[in-house]
Amino acid sequence: MNCIIIDDESTARLIINQLCSNIDNVKVVNEFSNAIEAIKYLNHNEVDLIFLDIHMPDFTGFDFIQTLKNPPQVILTTSDNNFAIEAFEYNCIVDYLLKPISFPRFEKAISKAEQGYNNSKVNGISVQDSSENDLYVNIDRRLIKIDIPSIYLVEAKGDYINVKTSEQNYTVHSTLKKIEEKLPDHLFLKVHRSYIINVKEIIDIEDNSVLIKKDLVPVSRSNRPELMKRLNLL
Amino acid sequence: MEKPDLSYLNSLSGGDKSFENKILEVIREEFPGELNEYTENVKNQKLKLAAENVHKLKHKISILGLKKTYALAVKHEDLLKASNTSLVEDFGAALDILTDYINKI
Numbered sequence: 001m002n003c004i005i006i007d008d009e010s011t012a013r014l015i016i017n018q019l020c021s022n023i024d025n026v027k028v029v030n031e032f033s034n035a036i037e038a039i040k041y042l043n044h045n046e047v048d049l050i051f052l053d054i055h056m057p058d059f060t061g062f063d064f065i066q067t068l069k070n071p072p073q074v075i076l077t078t079s080d081n082n083f084a085i086e087a088f089e090y091n092c093i094v095d096y097l098l099k100p101i102s103f104p105r106f107e108k109a110i111s112k113a114e115q116g117y118n119n120s121k122v123n124g125i126s127v128q129d130s131s132e133n134d135l136y137v138n139i140d141r142r143l144i145k146i147d148i149p150s151i152y153l154v155e156a157k158g159d160y161i162n163v164k165t166s167e168q169n170y171t172v173h174s175t176l177k178k179i180e181e182k183l184p185d186h187l188f189l190k191v192h193r194s195y196i197i198n199v200k201e202i203i204d205i206e207d208n209s210v211l212i213k214k215d216l217v218p219v220s221r222s223n224r225p226e227l228m229k230r231l232n233l234l
Numbered sequence: 235m236e237k238p239d240l241s242y243l244n245s246l247s248g249g250d251k252s253f254e255n256k257i258l259e260v261i262r263e264e265f266p267g268e269l270n271e272y273t274e275n276v277k278n279q280k281l282k283l284a285a286e287n288v289h290k291l292k293h294k295i296s297i298l299g300l301k302k303t304y305a306l307a308v309k310h311e312d313l314l315k316a317s318n319t320s321l322v323e324d325f326g327a328a329l330d331i332l333t334d335y336i337n338k339i
Binding site for chain 1: 242245246247248250253256257260261264286289290292293294296297
């Protein structure tokens with residue numbers, strides 16, 4: 001398994017490197033002291049496993065995972081045991097190692113990652129495929145799972161976005177641009193600088209607006225051609 | 235007075251002295267700067283930042299096998315996050331011992 005290490009502490013990176021050097025099937029291909037550099041690397045390179053510190057300045061390990069569309073397996077390495085519950089919200093996290101990490105505990109975590117790695121090879125699919133329909137949003141320090149196809153409208157409101165689903169509405173501190181990157185193109189379309197709609201939920205279109213369930217949403221002139229292209233017009 | 239215990243480091247190295255020395259070298263290089271930053275942040279009442287500093291120091295403390303100091307650091311970090319400085323003196327005393335040790339590495 002090719003892996004990378006993301007940790008702002010050099011002693012932690014040295015220790016994980018040393019632990020990996022004692023395991024045959026694990027190769028450290030790169031290491032990063034911050035998550036931003038790692039994201040740049042992952043834009044051009046694939047890895048099988050990430051050792052990820054949660055507690056980093058500016059950008060936490062969880063923030064990092066949320067930026068990845070299809071994250072590889074992740075082993076969290078941390079000095080805090082307060083994040084264990086949050087960690088279980090992410091399907092890509094296979095284990096949670098508390099520093100200082102002992103070799104027997106490390107081996108156990110690697111064996112879990114190997115199982116996932118082997119399964120993904122056998123099935124020919126990513127272990128993350130089962131979670132492709134899920135979007136996690138951070139509300140009052142809780143990560144709440146939303147079923148993506150159930151979203152019918154996303155509306156920008158200042159520093160927040162309203163995510164409307166058939167069951168519930170969620171107000172999330174985020175931007176329309178960020179959520180747009182996470183939503184599948186075949187289902188969702190930005191029809192206005194403040195609105196993204198689920199095209200499957202359109203009821204009717206009139207002039208410069210579209211009716212989505214009970215919401216009348218404006219369609220900007222520049223986005224109208226793309227919307228029309230998506231419709232199965234008679 | 236608690237003394238450093240390098241058994242964790244020994245268990246990782248499997249006798250590889252160059253690895254042990256590399257870790258101790260990094261600790262020796264980084265510790266004074268981190269200590270200084272922590273002291274300044276406490277002095278200037280930047281307690282959230284001081285908690286971040288303790289978080290970083292905590293890992294080094296654990297590598298050096300200082301179990302009691304580690305437990306103190308965990309408590310101190312949590313208290314600083316809540317703007318409580320009641321363990322500043324105790325932690326400062328523990329850091330003095332650590333400084334003496336690191337200067338001798």
